[in-house]
Amino acid sequence: MIDFRSDTVTKPSAAMKDAMFAAPVGDDVFGEDPSIMALETYAAQLFGKEAGLFCSSGTQTNQIAINVHVQPGGEVICHEESHIYKYEGGGIAKNSGASVRLLKGNRGRIDAKTIEQWINPPLDVHFPLTQLVSLEDTANRGGGAVYSFDKILEIRALCDSLGLPLHLDGARVCNALAVNQMDPAIYGAAFDSISICLSKGLGAPVGSVLVGSREFIHKARRVRKVMGGGMRQAGIIAAGGLFALKNNRERLTEDHRHAKLLEATFLKQDWVEDVLGVETNIVVVQLKNAAKRDEILAQFMSFGILAMAFGPGMLRLVTHLDVSSEDIDFTCEKIGMISE
Ligand SMILES: *Cc1c(COP(=O)(O)O)cnc(C)c1O
Secondary structure, eight states: OEEOSOTTOOOOOHHHHHHHHTOOOOOGGGTOOHHHHHHHHHHHHHTTOSEEEEESOHHHHHHHHHHHHOOTTOEEEEETTOHHHHSSTTHHHHHHOOEEEEEOOGGGOOOHHHHHHTOOOTTOTTSOOEEEEEEESSBTTTTSBOOOHHHHHHHHHHHHHHTOOEEEEETTHHHHHHHHTOOHHHHHTTOSEEEEESSSTTOOSSOEEEEEOHHHHHHHHHHHHHTTOOOSSTHHHHHHHHHHHHHSSTTHHHHHHHHHHHHHHHHTOTTEEEEOOOSSSEEEEEESSGGGHHHHHHHHHHTTEEOEEOSTTEEEEEOOTTSOHHHHHHHHHHHTTOOO
16 A cells, blocks of 8 residues: 555554664653753754753644643634644644634734734733634645744744744744754754654654744653653654654655655646645645545455545645655556546
């Protein structure tokens, strides 16, 4: 099976498993796991931050960050289709008792002007206090769309003028950085906190890392403990994450090239209405006939290709390090054989 359902389906390579097998470990709740500390330090330095925190998932890093930034009754501003709102089980309400202001915006991205319109006047007691702005780069529901750094800087300037923290759901931030070819530390300086998934395109089996100031991470460590996320000899998995950050970032451009090949092939098919312009590793296909979605997915499956339903009349295919160039050639050939 060639599995395009998500970039979370990757399996650790032999070299990654060797690194995990050899990882020195200790009790991380006592602060004694050298492999976790190495990962946290590496990720923090990479993004120009003081400290890092290894967590079990991207949902956990996002939810912890929100919990540190926001008080109960406060408000988070984010895109209406953002992962923190749509795909984290109502965690903002449940974990932090906070309200959410959902904004519209092009392909999962929001802009400073719209954010500014929805920041509540802090002295008017009617309104929840706006306490956090959260961006997603790349934007999953936006088909892997990338923010231009100028737009991020406008949002940063707005947040600075109001004393608001800015969080990044950077589940696929390394994909974004591969496109704009930016130094992660320069990019990272625009945010107060960044959640980075190790288990997506970077290919580690488990985990995400949260980075920010020393003070922020200290608070986050407490929240992680409270949420039951204090792990013990988890260096065995952190070592896979460190291997991923060190070895699997540069090759992301290959996934992006593969996604472009899929896009070009889809656009030639008469059963395809459109493809969200591919910028990174996510290909979102809009079908001419929405009712045929599941039948088309079944045809893919009969060729040994797994894609995912992504809302009415839409398919999503995600390229990743377990999809080879040969797999892409094979898939492009089969796309041409699919009929409505
Ligand atoms: C996958 C993802 C996450 C985190 O997901 P987990 O499965 O909890 O690791 C967060 N944000 C975005 C945009 C994602 O795609």
